[in-house]
Amino acid sequence: xxxxxxxxxxxxxxxxxxxxxxxxxxxxxxxxxxxxxxxxxxxxxxxxxxxxxxxxxxxxxxxxxxxxxxxxxxxxxxxxxxxxxxxxxxxxxxxxxxxxxxxxxxxxxxxxxxxxxxxxxxxxxxxxxxxxxxxxxxxxxxxxxxxxxxxxxxxxxxxxxxxxxxxxxxxxxxxxxxxxxxxxxxxxxxxxxxxxxxxxxxxxxxxxxxxxxxxxxxxxxxxxxxxxxxxxxxxxxxxxxxxxxxxxxxxxxxxxxxxxxxxxxxxxxxxxxxxxxxxxxx
Amino acid sequence: xxxxxxxxxxxxxxxxxxxxxxxxxxxxxxxxxxxxxxxxxxxxxxxxxxxxxxxxxxxxxxxxxxxxxxxxxxxxxxxxxxxxxxxxxxxxxxxxxxxxxxxxxxxxxxxxxxxxxxxxxxxxxxxxxxxxxxxxxxxxxxxxxxxxxxxxxxxxxxxxxxxxxxxxxxxxxxxxxxxxxxxxxxxxxxxxxxxxxxxxxxxxxxxxxxxxxxxxxxxxxxxxxxxxxxxxxxxxxxxxxxxxxxxxxxxxxxxxxxxxxxxxxxxxxxxxxxxxxxxxxxxxxxxxxxxxxxxxxxxxxxxxxxxxxxxxx
Numbered sequence: 001x002x003x004x005x006x007x008x009x010x011x012x013x014x015x016x017x018x019x020x021x022x023x024x025x026x027x028x029x030x031x032x033x034x035x036x037x038x039x040x041x042x043x044x045x046x047x048x049x050x051x052x053x054x055x056x057x058x059x060x061x062x063x064x065x066x067x068x069x070x071x072x073x074x075x076x077x078x079x080x081x082x083x084x085x086x087x088x089x090x091x092x093x094x095x096x097x098x099x100x101x102x103x104x105x106x107x108x109x110x111x112x113x114x115x116x117x118x119x120x121x122x123x124x125x126x127x128x129x130x131x132x133x134x135x136x137x138x139x140x141x142x143x144x145x146x147x148x149x150x151x152x153x154x155x156x157x158x159x160x161x162x163x164x165x166x167x168x169x170x171x172x173x174x175x176x177x178x179x180x181x182x183x184x185x186x187x188x189x190x191x192x193x194x195x196x197x198x199x200x201x202x203x204x205x206x207x208x209x210x211x212x213x214x215x216x217x218x219x220x221x222x223x224x225x226x227x228x229x230x231x232x233x234x235x236x237x238x239x240x241x242x243x244x245x246x247x248x249x250x251x252x253x254x255x256x257x258x259x260x261x262x263x264x265x266x267x268x269x270x271x272x273x274x275x276x277x278x279x280x281x282x
Numbered sequence: 283x284x285x286x287x288x289x290x291x292x293x294x295x296x297x298x299x300x301x302x303x304x305x306x307x308x309x310x311x312x313x314x315x316x317x318x319x320x321x322x323x324x325x326x327x328x329x330x331x332x333x334x335x336x337x338x339x340x341x342x343x344x345x346x347x348x349x350x351x352x353x354x355x356x357x358x359x360x361x362x363x364x365x366x367x368x369x370x371x372x373x374x375x376x377x378x379x380x381x382x383x384x385x386x387x388x389x390x391x392x393x394x395x396x397x398x399x400x401x402x403x404x405x406x407x408x409x410x411x412x413x414x415x416x417x418x419x420x421x422x423x424x425x426x427x428x429x430x431x432x433x434x435x436x437x438x439x440x441x442x443x444x445x446x447x448x449x450x451x452x453x454x455x456x457x458x459x460x461x462x463x464x465x466x467x468x469x470x471x472x473x474x475x476x477x478x479x480x481x482x483x484x485x486x487x488x489x490x491x492x493x494x495x496x497x498x499x500x501x502x503x504x505x506x507x508x509x510x511x512x513x514x515x516x517x518x519x520x521x522x523x524x525x526x527x528x529x530x531x532x533x534x535x536x537x538x539x540x541x542x543x544x545x546x547x548x549x550x551x552x553x554x555x556x557x558x559x560x561x562x563x564x565x566x567x568x569x570x571x572x573x574x575x576x577x578x579x580x581x582x583x584x585x586x587x588x589x590x591x592x593x594x595x
Contacts, residue, residue, distance in 0.1 A: 060351070107349075107378050115349060116378040119369055122342045126374060129346020129354075132331065136307070137350070156370075159339035167331070 001216050005048075007282045009215050012082060013043045014275045017244045018268055019078035019091060025264035027095035030103065033254035035075035037179040037212070037239040038146055042079045044218045045144055054084040057111040063141050064130050066115045068123020069148035069177065070104035071256070076113065077101055085112030121154025123147065124174060128163050131172040131232075142226070143172045150182030152193050158203065164232040165204030173225040174205075174234045177212065179241035181252045200234045212237025245270055285448030288480075289387040291426035292444050293318025296355060296385075297325045298427075303434055305353045309333055311340045316446075317357040317387045337362040341370035341382070348380040353434060359393075360386035360443060364405035375439050376412040383433045387444040390531035391559065391576055392481055394446070394569035401564030401572075407536025409441040410509045416462065417509040419443040419530075419538070421483035424453035425506050428460035432507075436462060445481050445531075447569050452483065452504070463510040471499035474587045475519035475526040479505045479538045482529035482557065482578060489529075489583035498587070508538055516545045520552045525590040527555050529583050531573075534558035553593035555586035 016039050024030035042065075046052070050063040067076045074094060081088045086101075093099025100109035104118030115126050127145040134141050151157065164172055176196065184190045193199070197207045206228045210217035218237070225233035241255070242248030245267040248259075259267055300306050300322055307329045314320040314332065323330040333340040337358055344354035356363070363386040364371065375382045391401045410417045416436060420426040426444065433440040460466075465477070469490065478486035483504045490500040501519050505512065519526060526546070528539035539556035546552055559576050566572075573579065 064349075066346075115346070116373070119373040121338075122345075122370055122374045125339045125342030125370075126346035126349070128339075129343040129348070130350055131346075132343070133347050133350030133352055136328070136352075156336075156338040156342070159334075159336035160342070162336070163333055163339055163343060166334075 001219050006215050007278060009043055009047060011275060011278050012047055013039045014244070014271055014278065016043060016075065016078040016082060018271045019081065020074040021245070021259060021264050021267045021271070023074040023077065023091050023094040024258040025261065026092055027258060029095055029258050030074055031071040031256050032074070032259065033181070033241040033248060034069060034148060034177065034179065035072045036243045036245065036248065037241045038072055038075050038177045039243065040213045040215060040218060041146060041175050041177065041237055042075055044215055044222065046079045046083050048219065049222055050144070051141070054112065057085060061139060061141055064114045064143045066123045066127045066143070066145040067105055067117055068145050069120065069151050070117030073103065073105050076105055080110065080112045086110060120148070120151045121156040124157055124160035125163070127172055127174070128160055128167070128169060131169040132167060134171050141171070145174045147174055147176050149176055149178045149180065149193065149196070150187050152176070152196065153191050161200065161203040161205065168230045169232045170229050172232045173222065174232065176234060176236045177239055178236050179239045181241045181250070181255065183255050185252055197236055204231055206231050206233040207236060208233065209236045210238070212239035213243060244274065283450055285450055286423040287446055287448045288420050288423065288426040288444040289316070289318050289446060291423035292385055292387065292430060292442065293321040295427045295430035296322040299430060299434055300326050300329065303353060305351060306355065306434070307331065307347055307352045308355045308357060309340055309344050311335055311337050311358040311362065313358055317385060319357045337367040338370045341367040342374040344382045345374040345378070345380050348382045353381055353383065355383045355385050357385035357387070359400065360389035360402035360405045361400050364402060364408045364441070368408060372412055376415050379414050379438050381437055382439050384441045385444060386441060388446045389443045390445060390481060391564040391572045391578070392445055392447040392531060392569040394572055395566050397566035398563040403533045403559050403564060404536070405443060406508055406530070406532050406538055410541060414438055415509065416440040417443070418506055419480040419508055420506045421480055421504050422449055422452040424451065424455040424458045425460065427455055428458055429506060432460055432462050443480060447481065449481060449484055460506060463507055463512055465512040465515045466504040466506065467515070468502040468504055469500065471501040472522055473498045473500065474591050475501040475503065475523040476529065476583060476587065477503045477505055477516070477519065477526060477542055478529040479508060481531045485578065485580040486529050486583055488580035489587065492580060492584050493587055505538065508541055511541050511545060513545050516542055517550050520546055520550045524594045525553045527557060527583055527586045527590055529557040531578055532558050533561055535561055553590050555590040557583050557586055
């Protein structure tokens with residue numbers, strides 16, 4: 001990836017981080033930590049990789065993205081607004097009674113949301129269904145899904161992992177947002193799913209490990225996945241929960257707590273500084 | 283007359299409609315021989331997906347296929363479809379109102395020897411409280427065929443309750459035409475109304491005959507569509523007869539009888555007696571013996587009819 005492109009993506013990512021803070025702060029609820037950790041992954045998918053058109057959100061040939069960890073909805077909404085599927089004005093209504101932006105994404109209310117999610121463990125199966133349909137119809141679209149690392153404690157993930165390998169769904173790429181934390185603490189202390197890479201390998205997947213905040217590594221992994229035939233790919237992305245906001249980083253308490261007014265202001269100031277430093281570089 | 287289980291008719295119907303509707307795909311969870319989706323699988327192997335013993339994955343995979351314009355029939359035993367995969371049915375199918383059809387076989391105690399762990403007596407209750415879910419419960423082969431047709435023609439989630447046990451023909455295929463939300467009047471009468479669904483329609487027919495032999499006039503209705511329910515017909519039966527017996531192979535709590543009572547109590551209250559399983563789990567035995575043990579019989583419908591007639595004002 002050339003430097004200019006990377007810089008541009010970093011700026012978008014920082015704007016998305018700001019939006020996550022604004023949405024959760026104005027709602028007074030929501031999940032900032034796991035939204036911030038997945039920012040680069042979604043930024044890359046939506047602004048570089050995926051064939052999607054906000055003017056034609058139901059194009060049968062479009063690539064699909066399923067946010068299996070549905071509580072990261074502020075991240076998805078921010079990306080959809082940045083991309084033009086919804087207005088930025090709408091983001092202010094996040095989690096409010098009059099708004100379409102439900103606490104967890106609702107495909108019937110928001111254009112660009114491919115699946116209603118929120119009950120953990122179900123998104124990978126849904127993505128499998130989309131990938132199977134693509135194969136059946138001879139379509140070339142690809143299906144992407146973002147899983148949380150706590151989420152893979154759900155047994156259904158492993159049912160779906162078997163199905164994806166069994167049906168050789170090489171049109172499916174899963175990302176694991178491996179930030180190491182869940183509501184009750186470190187995932188390795190609550191219920192360790194490790195070694196995640198060996199487990200997916202054993203289930204018949206192609207496994208790639210990357211730094212989930214590095215656009216170059218994300219790009220390389222996504223491109224590698226497209227060359228793999230006969231099996232699905234999982235990109236295990238090492239990430240930092242709360243990434244980009246100093247006092248949120250790696251703090252388990254920011255899983256499902258919204259920043260108050262002062263905290264939000266502090267976070268936004270930090271992010272603004274990051275943005276300004278990117279402007280200087282650009 | 284040859285008996286045909288509604289699950290058998292389901293498998294045949296899928297294979298038949300699969301010719302016309304190319305978007306139909308069928309999924310099963312390692313029970314295709316029992317749910318009879320095997321019939322579809324043999325004809326359209328490319329449109330059949332065995333998901334293995336993984337019902338949660340079965341339901342959510344079907345949801346994913348539906349988002350891409352397919353008409354998936356997710357098929358397994360009722361105990362797994364409505365029970366084990368409840369959250370998947372609610373959240374991945376019901377909440378986004380996806381066009382998934384759930385073929386739930388082996389419902390009720392008449393599965394027999396497998397016993398309580400496999401005898402689903404709560405599925406009508408569980409499925410009918412999911413907003414937007416259509417709940418169908420055919421009584422014979424022809425009505426099963428019609429229920430599959432209704433499911434295909436309806437855009438949205440549909441639960442079809444099917445039985446394992448062979449049952450006699452009530453209707454002739456080709457002559458029966460079901461409508462969503464409509465019951466079937468088998469005969470009109472003035473003393474008591476009997477509303478039955480699924481397997482119990484057969485016992486209700488026998489019960490009506492027995493009551494008539496004793497001089498009672500019976501208004502007899504088959505209700506293959508539990509949701510949306512035929513409010514007009516229920517009210518007509520109530521107004522004409524003044525008392526109702528419901529019959530279902532399900533827990534009397536929350537099921538078909540409850541659905542009928544909800545309509546009556548809000549519109550035209552009349553006394554109701556319910557024939558069903560009295561808030562118990564099932565037990566192993568030959569299907570006929572189990573049905574008798576839980577009093578899912580014509581005799582019991584007759585008893586309840588006599589009781590409810592005495593309650594009339």
